[in-house]
Amino acid sequence: MSPNMELAKPRDFGEIISDTFTFIKENFKPLLKYFFIFCGLFLIFSAASMILIEIKAFNFYDSSYDPNAFDDSNAFSRVFSMIGGLLVYAVFMVLQYVALNVTVFCFMTLYRQKQNTLPTTEEMWGYIKYYYLKILGSNILLYILLIIGFMFCLVPGIYLSPIFALVTPIMIAENTSFGYAFNQSFKLIKDNWWSTFGVFVVIYIVLYVINLIVSVPSMILGAGNVFLHLTKNSQALSLPISIITTLLQSVSYFFHMLMVVAVGVVYFSLTEMKEGTGLMERINQFGTNEPTPGPEPEEY
Template sequence: MQSKVELAKVRDFGEIISDTFLFVRQNIKPLLKYFFTFCGIFVAAGIISASMFQLKWTGTINGIKSGAFNTNEYKPSPFSFFGPEYFLLLFFGMLSFIALIVTFLSYIALYKEKDKQVPTTEEMWGYIKYYFLRVFGSSILLHLLLTVATLLCLVPGIYLSPIFALIFPIMVLENASFSYAFNRSFFLIKDNWWVTFGSLVVIWIIFYVAIMVVSIPTSIINMVSLIAVPQKGGGAFSIPAAVIGAALQQLCQVFAILPITALALCYYNLTESKDGTSLMEKINKLGTITPNTDLPAEEY
């Protein structure tokens, strides 16, 4: 039987990627359970708002293609497709993003604290309700800073991305404030920027490829609908396919298990290479652990 992943250890680029998949495979059942338990309400709200937005978008496009609108008079503005549905989609998408980060990082923190044992629902809920608002506020500030850095020049935005990403695991895994996590992220990533950046890029590429693979069936249905249904101006987008596609995209958020796990492993890799925390814990435990044996006590 394969041993459980040791979270706190120094890893190279390849080990971060392979251990990410190994950890997820070993813990897939509880991870999925807590995904639907604590993120399910936000995902469901996202599915509803995404479906409403897709229905509006598809109905407008089909109306233009079928001639329902007088194209000489109908001059859509750049914001024609935006409305309450779109902003609801953004809002619930942001809440889902925060819930995913807090849920999976809380699981990893408790998993390490309990010596590779699956945490209970009550333990998870205690962590999530404690960190949710802290991570929520921090994410808004970090997105603003990252947006400004990217607009000023693309290079600073790229450079800061892995540094800012480390702030979330520092906050949850070290129970740290935002200011402490902000400064510590710069300290940890010094001399290790490329390994962290490369690992996260590869995992995010895998994440997006997984979403694309899941979305292929609905894309094929839409293409067939456009070709096979003769109407004025051409075929029409399939409304059921649009709704199903919107729902699948929201459910695909579960694949975020991969980049969040990789981010946590990057954090442990950096802390071990800088601080050697795990090694010091093992040294401190020497002589304090009583061996557990089934041998009977000696009698004289």
């Protein structure tokens, strides 16, 4: 049996991409397990809010052809309700995105700390409940900065995107503040911006193709749902189709883990290249290892 993948080592462009897929392949079952445990609640809420939005949209469409049910005040209330639903959905999507990032980066951090072995559910929960609100607040601030950057001819936003992506893994892996992680992300990516950006572009293209393939059934069902609303007996099937379409889209969100793992691999690679922390840890262990054979005591 081959040993588990070492996270803390320098990598070139191709090795980062290949090791991203290798890490997911070696740890697919535990990653899938923790995805549903720690992100499942947000998936349910975001899916439920999207289903409600679709129902309201179809009801609004149907009522627009009913002169007895459609008036200006009713239309205003329906539009306002749909906007409110979209805002609720956006909030749950942000919470879901942060949960995914925190889950994956906590998993990778514990995996490295435990010398390339799997973390337990209790260890994962301890890390996630400690970091989630910290990462949520820092991500909201980063979103605002990115929006401002994209408003200035897109270039600042594009430049800052790979740098800001490293803030979350730095905060979790090094248990540090947002300010330190913010400054450290610029130091780590110095002289490596183009290679890091190239990795994220390649992973994004792969992720886009995967999502496109997975979303084909959703698009077919969505088109069928719209077509059914043009028929007389559409209400019986519109809700089940909306539920199935939304569930397919929610499950496909798991594949976004590909980008998160790529960010983690980039972080550990850049850290090893710049600081050599993994090498120093291995050197320090030479003088502490027991000469007698046997299993090492478990570390917490």
